[in-house]
Amino acid sequence: MNYQSQAVAKPYFIVAIALFVAQILFGLIMGLQYVWGDFLFPEIPFNVARMVHTNTLIVWLLFGFMGASYFLVPEESERELESPLLAIITFWVFLIAAALTVAGYLLVPYSKLAELTGNSILPTMGREFLEQPTITKLGIVLVALSYIYNIGMTVLRGRKTVVSVVLLTGIVGLAVMFLFSFYNPENLVLDKFYWWWVVHLWVEGVWELILGSILAFVLIKTTGVDREIIDKWLYIIIAMALISGIIGTGHHYFWIGTPEYWQWWGSIFSAVEPLPFFFMTIFAFNMINKRRRNHPNRVATLWAMGTAVLAFLGAGVWGFLHTLSPVNYYTHGTQITAAHGHMAFFGAYAMIVLTIISYAMPILRGRGEANSNKSQVVEMWSFWLMSVSMVFITLFLTGAGILQVWLQRFESAQPFMVVQDKLALFYWMREGAGVIFLIGLILYIASFFVGGKDEPVPVEVTEG
Numbered sequence: 001m002n003y004q005s006q007a008v009a010k011p012y013f014i015v016a017i018a019l020f021v022a023q024i025l026f027g028l029i030m031g032l033q034y035v036w037g038d039f040l041f042p043e044i045p046f047n048v049a050r051m052v053h054t055n056t057l058i059v060w061l062l063f064g065f066m067g068a069s070y071f072l073v074p075e076e077s078e079r080e081l082e083s084p085l086l087a088i089i090t091f092w093v094f095l096i097a098a099a100l101t102v103a104g105y106l107l108v109p110y111s112k113l114a115e116l117t118g119n120s121i122l123p124t125m126g127r128e129f130l131e132q133p134t135i136t137k138l139g140i141v142l143v144a145l146s147y148i149y150n151i152g153m154t155v156l157r158g159r160k161t162v163v164s165v166v167l168l169t170g171i172v173g174l175a176v177m178f179l180f181s182f183y184n185p186e187n188l189v190l191d192k193f194y195w196w197w198v199v200h201l202w203v204e205g206v207w208e209l210i211l212g213s214i215l216a217f218v219l220i221k222t223t224g225v226d227r228e229i230i231d232k233w234l235y236i237i238i239a240m241a242l243i244s245g246i247i248g249t250g251h252h253y254f255w256i257g258t259p260e261y262w263q264w265w266g267s268i269f270s271a272v273e274p275l276p277f278f279f280m281t282i283f284a285f286n287m288i289n290k291r292r293r294n295h296p297n298r299v300a301t302l303w304a305m306g307t308a309v310l311a312f313l314g315a316g317v318w319g320f321l322h323t324l325s326p327v328n329y330y331t332h333g334t335q336i337t338a339a340h341g342h343m344a345f346f347g348a349y350a351m352i353v354l355t356i357i358s359y360a361m362p363i364l365r366g367r368g369e370a371n372s373n374k375s376q377v378v379e380m381w382s383f384w385l386m387s388v389s390m391v392f393i394t395l396f397l398t399g400a401g402i403l404q405v406w407l408q409r410f411e412s413a414q415p416f417m418v419v420q421d422k423l424a425l426f427y428w429m430r431e432g433a434g435v436i437f438l439i440g441l442i443l444y445i446a447s448f449f450v451g452g453k454d455e456p457v458p459v460e461v462t463e464g
């Protein structure tokens with residue numbers, strides 16, 4: 001560790017991984033409920049499991065982004081974090097708020113939770129991904145403010161690099177867009193319109209800046225390639241992300257009652273959105289080919305490459321698949337959407353967090369630049385198990401989605417639940433792939449407990 005204050009990243013990373021486990025367990029519960037409707041009813045109804053699955057996802061990614069920032073910004077800025085103490089206080093506030101919120105979801109009916117937390121004073125609850133009680137949302141704003149202050153002051157008072165400035169811009173954007181979660185108009189069209197300003201402008205806007213900068217940081221460290229080259233790529237990637245992604249929000253405005261021009265604007269701009277993801281892939285492979293050093297942390301490089309590939313597939317390819325309005329007319333809200341949502345979230349954001357954890361954890365744990373070979377091999381297994389099973393989850397859901405569109409909307413108009421029954425085989429296979437995914441995740445955690453140091457390598461005596 002070059003700077004003492006980087007150590008605050010560690011608890012953030014640990015909690016991120018713990019919440020990741022919770023997320024997957026609830027995903028598996030829901031996957032089972034898809035084919036066995038009464039499973040765990042009434043203890044954990046589907047809607048509650050879904051809320052826990054998606055909310056823990058967002059929160060663990062946020063913990064990951066924060067940990068990543070607290071780790072990389074001191075190094076980029078060449079100074080200690082503005083206030084390590086504040087980062088630790090923020091950590092506890094966020095953790096307690098998250099734990100209370102999930103406990104609330106699980107222990108009381110949602111309407112009761114809304115009542116208990118005073119939702120009627122400022123109603124913000126009840127919308128997908130933004131189900132948190134209003135007081136939790138206020139807590140998130142406080143956490144974000146403290147985070148921006150800490151990272152902002154460190155960046156502004158230290159050496160300014162493209163990586164840290166892009167990261168800071170992404171974080172500020174994340175906080176600003178979240179404010180729209182407090183705007184909850186009565187009019188359902190307006191409600192949906194602004195809801196996407198949080199959801200879409202996060203994942204297809206400001207989060208891409210965070211993704212790009214963390215990826216660039218890890219590549220700089222592991223390849224030793226000149227910053228100037230990496231900086232130019234980063235500029236191109238974020239410019240393309242914002243140019244396409246902002247108006248690309250229109251791909252969610254096809255059927256919610258907005259003016260017709262959104263059919264065109266949404267289709268055309270969002271059709272360009274795969275480009276920044278494509279460039280990220282080219283960028284990562286280029287840097288690794290041009291590398292000037294062989295970093296001992298090979299598994300971190302593997303995660304970085306995996307992120308670039310799966311983000312492009314999940315967001316770029318699976319996003320493009322249903323983004324043109326004549327296609328989306330048929331696929332809207334089907335399992336095609338779920339297929340895309342899974343691979344995109346995993347490939348881009350889950351994997352970039354796993355990448356930085358993989359790079360930073362050995363350093364934070366005083367194991368030097370990398371874990372032992374044994375530990376890296378276990379981690380590589382976990383990489384492949386999780387990545388390949390996510391590819392299968394995506395393929396099974398895509399199969400289910402195509403059949404669903406065909407039976408329900410294209411060739412015939414069979415009722416929703418009749419069609420769902422016919423998709424059961426796909427859902428069973430998805431659940432199977434999900435179990436493999438969980439095994440991969442368990443191995444990932446196990447890799448942390450595999451021996452820290454390599455046996456000293458005997459010095460080879462070369463003859464002659």
Ligand code: HEM
Nearest residue numbers: 203251270273315319320322323332333337341344345348
């Ligand atoms: C990493 C980036 C991305 C993530 C994490 C992501 C995630 C998601 C998620 C979770 C949904 C479902 C939202 C809901 O609950 O209704 C969704 C919907 C959608 N996404 Fe993405 N996405 C990403 C990038 C993209 C890109 C680049 C495109 C286009 C090229 C795209 C096109 C779409 C479309 C058209 C929908 C609406 C599907 C429908 O009508 O049901 N996404 N995305």
Ligand code: HEM
Nearest residue numbers: 024027028030031054337338341342345346350431434437
């Ligand atoms: C590994 C086992 C997993 C299983 C069995 C699973 C299952 C499910 C199920 C059943 C849903 C609800 C779909 C619906 O509303 O009908 C869902 C939603 C979702 N899951 Fe998973 N999941 C898993 C892993 C993951 C992972 C690793 C991620 C991302 C990193 C993820 C992200 C999401 C998202 C973003 C949604 C909301 C999608 C949308 O609105 O279209 N899940 N999941």
Ligand SMILES: [Fe+2]
Nearest residue numbers: 200204249251
């Ligand atoms: Fe979108």
